[in-house]
């Protein structure tokens with residue numbers, strides 16, 4: 001029993017470290033800063049974090065969420081990103097047969113967490129993540145499910161559907177309703193997960209987007225314009241599609 005859970009525990013620990021790196025990506029990439037150097041600093045006093053200040057989750061808890069030097073609060077988003085990445089890594093290892101598919105899904109999970117954070121904070125989905133993501137997704141699908149054909153169709157379908165929606169919205173309202181970042185992101189999701197997952201992702205993210213939108217409206221927090229960016233919903237939709245897409249489709253097909 002204990003031996004059975006070892007791979008998942010190892011994956012979670014690995015996920016904590018990757019999550020720590022994703023925090024750097026989320027904070028620095030949109031600002032055009034180097035991901036490699038300098039080492040992480042306190043945003044308030046410039047204190048340069050040493051290795052023992054940088055242990056995922058533990059350092060934050062030990063320092064009670066404050067900078068060691070100036071005691072300015074450090075955002076709880078940092079440990080949260082680490083914990084979420086760790087949980088997702090453990091889930092991937094538990095639910096995926098070992099091999100190329102596991103590697104492919106760990107990469108996709110990392111990308112989705114990074115894009116979620118970046119879109120939430122900056123309302124952009126950087127080309128430097130989505131475009132290489134499309135290539136990597138198709139390349140890995142040569143060796144693992146969904147297979148390269150399904151992957152190519154997924155990428156084209158993902159881009160095509162959202163491009164058509166963006167084009168239609170622009171023609172109808174004369175303003176941009178959806179960015180090209182969303183188009184490339186769904187293409188990338190299709191490249192990793194195949195065309196069926198594109199449809200599941202789209203349904204789930206539109207549904208959850210509408211749900212949150214209505215919720216925000218009813219709370220009088222402003223109109224749909226202030227709702228969360230669509231890339232965050234694409235991330236959530238893709239994660240659900242990845243983990244439970246197949247049983248979800250089988251369940252839905254039962255109604256037809």
Ligand SMILES: [Zn+2]
Pocket residue numbers: 042043044045046047067068069070071072
């Ligand atoms: Zn400080």
